[in-house]
Amino acid sequence: FELWARNIAALQDAHLPSSLEHRLRDDASARGIVKKAMLYLEESLHMALSIASGERENEVWDLLSPDEQPADTSVDLYSGSSELRELGLAIQEGITNLFRLSMIIRKKPEKDEYLKASLTYTIDPTADIIHVGDKYPPAKKGDKWLMERLGIAITRRRQYLLYRKEHQEKMEQVHTLKKDAGGKTVWSGEKASTYHPNEALEDSRPADLNIWGFVSSAPTEYADSSKGKDGASDLLRTPLLPKDSVGVRAEYNQHFECPYCWRPQKVGDKNEWKKHIFGDLRPYVCTFESCGLNMFESQNQWFEHEMRFHRKQWTCQYCKETTAQSRPELEKHMTLIHADRIQESHLDGLLDACRVSRVDATECPLCTEYGNKFQRINQSKKCDVSLKQFQEHLGRHMEQLALSALPQEE
Structure with a gap:
């Protein structure tokens, strides 16, 4: 309490x-x-x-009456309460x-806190940019814009973590109990986060507000950042649950204070703990030069962004060089350029066949090992992988960079 x-x-x-x-x-x-x-x-x-x-x-009772006790008395059944x-x-x-x-x-605007942190603290990103190049040498090739973007993203995370830590320290400077004019006990200087009346409880406003009806959402699967080599050295592992002030480590399904965002958390397993950490760190960054420094909390959000705005999703089966970002765009191309080659009844099936469902593993901008692995397996230069495989692979690289922003546990 x-x-x-x-x-x-x-x-x-x-x-x-x-x-x-x-x-x-x-x-x-x-x-x-x-x-x-x-x-x-x-x-x-x-x-x-x-x-x-x-x-x-203290009233004590048995859940079973004497007549209902099991015949096998050797079985230890704790039925009392x-x-x-x-x-x-x-x-x-x-x-x-x-x-x-x-x-x-406390539905807080995380984006605003990242912005506040970047405006509050000045940290030179040079060391983080160098770290990206050292960990993933392919990023140093070319004009190095991706290495710089990923390094600056690490610096942004450091700024956010510093902002949250110092905010917590400021709110805990005073710990004295006192009485106000009306005799009410107050606890001055305690930490708190921003409250937004229009956002809070917006999803829990039935006619009869029942506070016992809250249920947690189903856990989403998260990539294990401690697995796989993928061309990177010195793999970082997701931190263990934190220890309290006396050195006792927190347990799953028990409330504890996160040492990164400094808010109470309760996670059911390792997967949920990773999801929370990566939610704080926003590991996933757009890998296309035309885009800005967009940082995403989840792999799906990030890759959907890249697929929607950057990666080709549709390829014309007649003129292979023509690509489109949407089905309607490709349909327009088909009906204008290849109308004499297709029947309207077959158009839907043809469009389905034009959808890009695989990507070349050598397109990973952070390692060469991924593409080389599939070339060895296939014994050829062809090394296509599914979009999901590529998303998870590149996402693990970014998770590694994000984890490097966390302070090391003593």
């Missing part, structure tokens, strides 16, 4: 802009949900305290729900 309260500034003076109450001042529905969660927790705590203090007896034990579970659930609420309340 202390971690939740500190992180979202629940105990700050209500007049402070960073306080939870101040940030919820324009959203009555959100205030009601938080109040209901707090009352639920308070009731469970009072009931548990009355038992722990001896004010009333108690009121205090159930209250403990209720308290734990209450705190978990508060964390769920905080995740929804």
Whole structure:
């Protein structure tokens, strides 16, 4: 509870802009949900305290009656429970729900934080640019624009991590408990993030706001950045879950404070932890010179961008040099240039056959090993791979560069 309260500034003076109450001042529905969660927790705590203090007896009961006990008495079946034990579970659930609420309340504009960080801190990107060239020598060929872009992206991540760390430190400078004029306890100087009333809870506003109805979305599969060589040396691994102030490492399915974004997190497995880290780092960068420094949180977002705006998706089967970025564009070409060669009833099938579904593995701009591997396998110069294979391969390279921005665990 202390971690939740500190992180979202629940105990700050209500007049402070960073306080939870101040940030919820324009959203009555959100205030009601938080109040209901707090009352639920308070009731469970009072009931548990009355038992722990001896004010009333702890009721103990069996889940099975004597007549229902199993015949095999050698089987150790813990079927008993108690009121205090159930209250403990209720308290734990209450705190978990508060964390769920905080995740929804603080829908923060990550892009703005990257922008704020770049405007706040000046870091020379030269070392990061050199690092890209050392790790992936093919990037140093040509005019080196990609090496520079990827290096600057690493620097942007360092700026963001520094921004988040110093923001957290500023918000924790004062830790004194005090009383305001009305006698209310407040906790000054606690950390908090930006709240946006129009965004928070926008996906959870049924007629009856039920705070116990929140469910987590299905986990998405993430590439294991500790696997594969792909022409790179000194592979970096995704960091383990962090340790707390006394050196105890966090566990899956338990709340902890991320040491990179400094916000409470709860992840179910290694895949979810990677997804969170890469969400903070935005590893994926557009690899086409005509584009700017676009940084993406997910592989799919990044590759969809490249496919939509840069990579050819359709190739005319009659004049192989003609490519198109969309099906309608190629259809227009077919009907204008090759109308005498196609029948309208066969046009859809022909367009399907024109879609590009593979890419040359040698097109990887960061290594030569990938293309060489498929050339050896096929014993020829032909080394086409599926778009998904190419996406995951190039994405792993970028994940490696992104991980280099993280501070090394002591």
